[in-house]
Amino acid sequence: MALAHTPPMGWNSWDCYGTTVTEAEVLANARFLAEHMAPHGWDTVVVDIDWSDPDARPHGYVEDAALVLDAHGYPQPAPGRFPSATDGRGFTALAAEVHALGLRFGVHVLRGVPRRAVAAALPVPGDEGWTTADVADPTSTCAWNGHMVGLDHTHPGAQAWLDGLVAQLASWGVDFVKVDDMLAPFHADAVAAWSTAIARSGRDMVLSLSPGTRLSTEHLPLLREHAQMWRVCDDLWDRWEDVHANFSRLARWAPHQRPGGWADADMLPLGRIGIRAERGEDRSSRLTLDEQRTLLTLWVMARSPLMMGGDLPTSDPATIALLTTPAVGHVLRTGVDGRELLREPVGDGSDAGELVVWAARAGDGTDGRYVAVFWTGDRPRTERLPLSSLLGDDDAARGPWSVRDLWAGDDLPAPAGTTAEPRGVLELEVPAHGVRWVELHRQD
Amino acid sequence: MALAHTPPMGWNSWDCYGTTVTEAEVLANARFLAEHMAPHGWDTVVVDIDWSDPDARPHGYVEDAALVLDAHGYPQPAPGRFPSATDGRGFTALAAEVHALGLRFGVHVLRGVPRRAVAAALPVPGDEGWTTADVADPTSTCAWNGHMVGLDHTHPGAQAWLDGLVAQLASWGVDFVKVDDMLAPFHADAVAAWSTAIARSGRDMVLSLSPGTRLSTEHLPLLREHAQMWRVCDDLWDRWEDVHANFSRLARWAPHQRPGGWADADMLPLGRIGIRAERGEDRSSRLTLDEQRTLLTLWVMARSPLMMGGDLPTSDPATIALLTTPAVGHVLRTGVDGRELLREPVGDGSDAGELVVWAARAGDGTDGRYVAVFWTGDRPRTERLPLSSLLGDDDAARGPWSVRDLWAGDDLPAPAGTTAEPRGVLELEVPAHGVRWVELHRQD
Amino acid sequence: MALAHTPPMGWNSWDCYGTTVTEAEVLANARFLAEHMAPHGWDTVVVDIDWSDPDARPHGYVEDAALVLDAHGYPQPAPGRFPSATDGRGFTALAAEVHALGLRFGVHVLRGVPRRAVAAALPVPGDEGWTTADVADPTSTCAWNGHMVGLDHTHPGAQAWLDGLVAQLASWGVDFVKVDDMLAPFHADAVAAWSTAIARSGRDMVLSLSPGTRLSTEHLPLLREHAQMWRVCDDLWDRWEDVHANFSRLARWAPHQRPGGWADADMLPLGRIGIRAERGEDRSSRLTLDEQRTLLTLWVMARSPLMMGGDLPTSDPATIALLTTPAVGHVLRTGVDGRELLREPVGDGSDAGELVVWAARAGDGTDGRYVAVFWTGDRPRTERLPLSSLLGDDDAARGPWSVRDLWAGDDLPAPAGTTAEPRGVLELEVPAHGVRWVELHRQD
């Protein structure tokens, strides 16, 4: 089966710990994931940016950070934060512990080569005598982090140095690499070089590319060829407008989702976040419960990977309950053909908002259909939607259809036909900034 | 070649004359169209609603209007408004005059059978002895006009009565029928019945269905089977928010545009409108020039039919110049694969807006590419867009590409490659609520 | 003591019963008011528009209504709706019942003279032989109700006819007249004529003028001379934007509030409304509980009269509890110098909103101060406000001050001084669209 045959699901340290996560915190989250969430498909644990910085702190990056590097300039886990990483063992022990829990282990890497390695002109693996100063492109910088400069992919030693980096990740047991600063601006050469290096490493590793500010669908052929996940937005935080802006993006990307290649709407800023993070203070997600359901439903219907950003052991049980609602993992993995059916402004004044309707089909051989009715207004709204608009004229006629509320987990009355709407009408009250998410099945 | 092989282009009386247009006004517009616009593809003239009402007036429908009907209850042009329609000749003479100008002739019809015909129990053509009272369904009403009730399509006489109506249209020489009150709510039975009646009439007539409030893409199979145009929104007027709401709708419908079946974003409320119309007073379109360019560019890139709503002979020359800009007709007829590439909120406060980028390809065998960069903010904004995001990585590499401004009709500097963006960057200043629309060609 | 020495408080039939209220419904509300609300200052019962229309119905005015008129064209209660009004007794019995409950009785009257009376040329009281046709000005119409035409105040008989109308109201025992169609546009002559007629009637009647769309403060001298209440806005319904728009208006009018003359922010669309009203269906007010507190607090701090619009016996107990919260009546009657202290946009995105702070002083000889902290954003917000900004530098220094929550009815911790803010800081979490309303007292 292809790598990332279904959208990856897991936990990532960024939203709660920023650049500062420790081995103990990673393991605590891994254990929680294995115990409480793995049955629903959550199986990947990712250590995000700057794990080689011994002085990492909240609210930004350390300027000119004293990254721990080996003799080739490859980043090593800072031993003060990752005690098992001493003596050049890297993430070997941590990856093994994660694997022992039945999970996959992922790490973050920034595009390019460390500035400090360039300054030190460290040897590139191999006999050609190249150094990191030879293979770097000092004009290729990252707009938001100063630790690295780009590789000069026109120099043959650039690929050699990158091959060595990825080989080391493979030797540690890494299953998933989130490579950052790749898509905005779009670095086609770096994307291809990473794909090559992974292939040469001989280990299956999911290649996840970030961030995706203004990512155009025109890059799809190149992305499909080289990677398994590509972000389609900038960092997403616990703000309603961040969630809202993804309606348009996912409507555009959803028709292109395929096994082995997934548009990624970013991590889930849910539960307890901001403990020592880049943005904001220690808090519970500021999204309301209905906004959280909107986010999860939209991500699932569009088949975005789900990477939980909150600290699992200390998040409130209601958040864990949302994430382990059976429909979340089930529809993400088996739903197909997710797409926007309607997006309409309705109402005015304080009643104004947008009605957004998505549909998907069960890809598991049953006749199930999934429908999500979103409402962006500030007040609840009752909508009446004819089944023929949700299922198509032919399928609506093949009913009657029964309806199940996927968030509540219970059955709703079957929509009865009327003279005006012989196929029946689904009537739902949708909360403010909320969603009603249902599954329809043909009655026997 | 299929009926409506390319999206229809023409003039419609609704936005300027509402229910009240006269024969002289139709002919004046037809002559202007033939003389000034036909070379650019504008070739259809449509008489909108209530041409059988002798007492029609601006700002709404006459209650219990005394529609002119024949012995079967089929509407006839009111002779006071259409002098050539006396003696049961209907639109025969007017259609002939329009045909003589090299144009096609269209009329509006409301779903169902006139209430007055039902009350009079007029004979349905044929020998079965059915009357209009037998074939009507008085419970099937229209929410915004009281002249008609629906047909009862379970009664065999309903199709017979409709066949007679369409046969009469065919006998007059009608080429295009806009049937109203069909899609919101969705009347699948009426759509099929109209398609059948047109086929039985033996005359090619474009079937255009309206209005499209909340039309779901799930109806596409049925629509493609029976019609050539389907509205995808409610009535559009000269308000920016009406234009703006069509960005989402057209992004959803554009991938489904095919020869012979077109999603229709409604008529163009440009030039002089409201002379005796439903909405507003006699005026020039309240859309700014930039908003008008936005509207036209969006419609063309999405391949919506273009039906000009303003009175042509008395519209300002700037409006006529917009409509006859060569790219409008050319791209509408030959552009393919129109789609949204990006839709992103950018800026904040008074600089806030959405960047929306569309692309299409020349379908005429050349390597031309069309790109439209829209900006919904209230202030102008300069955008820099890498060619690789607009053309894809492979095609961008096949450059260099030259750039032509489609609205201004002149060439722009070719985007030069830089180290960071080797394929070049297109830099454009986009006006408030405006668009920059360019064509790219590979240089030899 | 002056008429309307403090802002009137009572019940009005418009928001729940529109034009259709009956005697039984008026009495049911009066009894509820007397039993449950009178101890808090609520003492007036007003029958709103069209009590003389026997065919009144919800959702608008009856065209060419067959108003019950006497021989001079003076409106009489429709006996089918007001059984006690037979035999020319008018509202005599109903007023007496209301008086017996310890309450005041008010009625609505439209500016001008009934069209039907004009058509019938009925005699004006007196010996001059004038008729209603002589004293009417048919060019002076009301934009939203066609029952009346204006009086021609240059004709001496106009005042005579109006004197007779008001004398009849006085004879019935009316204590309060809401005269409509007076201020928008502003009818200076009619305002003066009503004031004269009331003076001549010999009975104290509060003169309340409506509606107040775009009322300018420049009319204050004339308003103070003639009336006791003047609306400063158009009709207000249970929509947040209607409430919100009154912040600016009341900030402008509050400094001009004086005993005997009150700017009126319109009735309170709270509790059960729309039973048979002009706007909307039978419902509980669509304002959230926090929005209702905002409305009441703003009205009270600005000293607008309070006229409850919901049906009292069938409103939910929570609404009645709000209206009878002791601070509502107490601060309305005894607070002075209410004014806006601050209005500031804060936050951005989904955290954006306005902070609005009002203050008032106890006018009862104590040192009490009232402070209302409003927040218009969609999410709760915690604000820290220095006491010196709320009380002034001198008064803040005369502390320490204790704080009481006026809606909750309990004490809050006293703001402690710090080095940076030696007078202390009031920290409050304010709900979305909500208010925190406190009283401050100097501790002994």
Added chain:
Amino acid sequence: MALAHTPPMGWNSWDCYGTTVTEAEVLANARFLAEHMAPHGWDTVVVDIDWSDPDARPHGYVEDAALVLDAHGYPQPAPGRFPSATDGRGFTALAAEVHALGLRFGVHVLRGVPRRAVAAALPVPGDEGWTTADVADPTSTCAWNGHMVGLDHTHPGAQAWLDGLVAQLASWGVDFVKVDDMLAPFHADAVAAWSTAIARSGRDMVLSLSPGTRLSTEHLPLLREHAQMWRVCDDLWDRWEDVHANFSRLARWAPHQRPGGWADADMLPLGRIGIRAERGEDRSSRLTLDEQRTLLTLWVMARSPLMMGGDLPTSDPATIALLTTPAVGHVLRTGVDGRELLREPVGDGSDAGELVVWAARAGDGTDGRYVAVFWTGDRPRTERLPLSSLLGDDDAARGPWSVRDLWAGDDLPAPAGTTAEPRGVLELEVPAHGVRWVELHRQD
């Protein structure tokens, strides 16, 4: 005549040069002011923050800046930027040059004592042996600039040190001091200490306090006692929402404007700004011409001081023409009783906006009245305003009134009376985000 008998008018270096202005640039602006603008009342030149920083640069403050200080820790002009300031002469020569042009000279000072002076424990003038370390309060910091710490006003040496600072300013010939970091949070002790020091200096100096984020009107008594200008908002830049937010603030402060004490709506970000400033790049003001007229009209009607922020010699002539429009200086100095008459939401969708009307009276003994009709919508709008709403019922009746357009400088047709509006109606088309500003005079 009182200091600041009318609102000060002048030029300030902040919006164009930030912390970096040089002597030559100050003089170039002074000369332009004297030559082109002084006849209209513009007479003050102010050097804004950090004139003692030799390393000042755009876009922020230099951390731990090496301020030029004398032996007591008093800031001295950096000689590299102010060549005439060598040998301890301070601003003596520059002030003299400005005085020779007939203008007044102002400087900016930050609250407190330089951190570097505190660290060096420099002697406080006098015999007590106190040092700057004794009189400083290191806990009292500024939120946005780290150069200073507060004075400990409970220590007697604090006033002594401040007296010495102000005596030096007086000795240089300073006429105007803008003291920063005073009001947000509100430092009542520092305000009083500055007022005392100025009085002791024996020189008339206008005391201008900044910034005014969330300044409450409750501080008015203390402000009036000690200062002549107080900011009522945070820094204002060339953004429409910054201008818009001042409508509410100025409506609240305008009734409190008095000779000798003026609420200050901040500098005018017009003409060429951002040359080397804190915010943004070198640019012409991003406010449209209509927004600039709105800003100036609102400031003038509310009588805010006018301090031009753009570089005068290189600003476009249209901006200079605005500033020297005769009504600007004339109404600012002689208009009285400026106040908001109306603020009303009108329209909806793309036609929505607020109508805001202000009025003022001529304070020069004539019967002139000033009216400003603002419109915040995005499209032009025609308004009809009865004279009685603009002038009051009595004054409107004393007409007829003639009307002069103050921005265009020409006469408009006199409003004619009609039956419905006997006093006449002023009909004006107001541009988007714009204003129409008129003077009314009784015709003889």
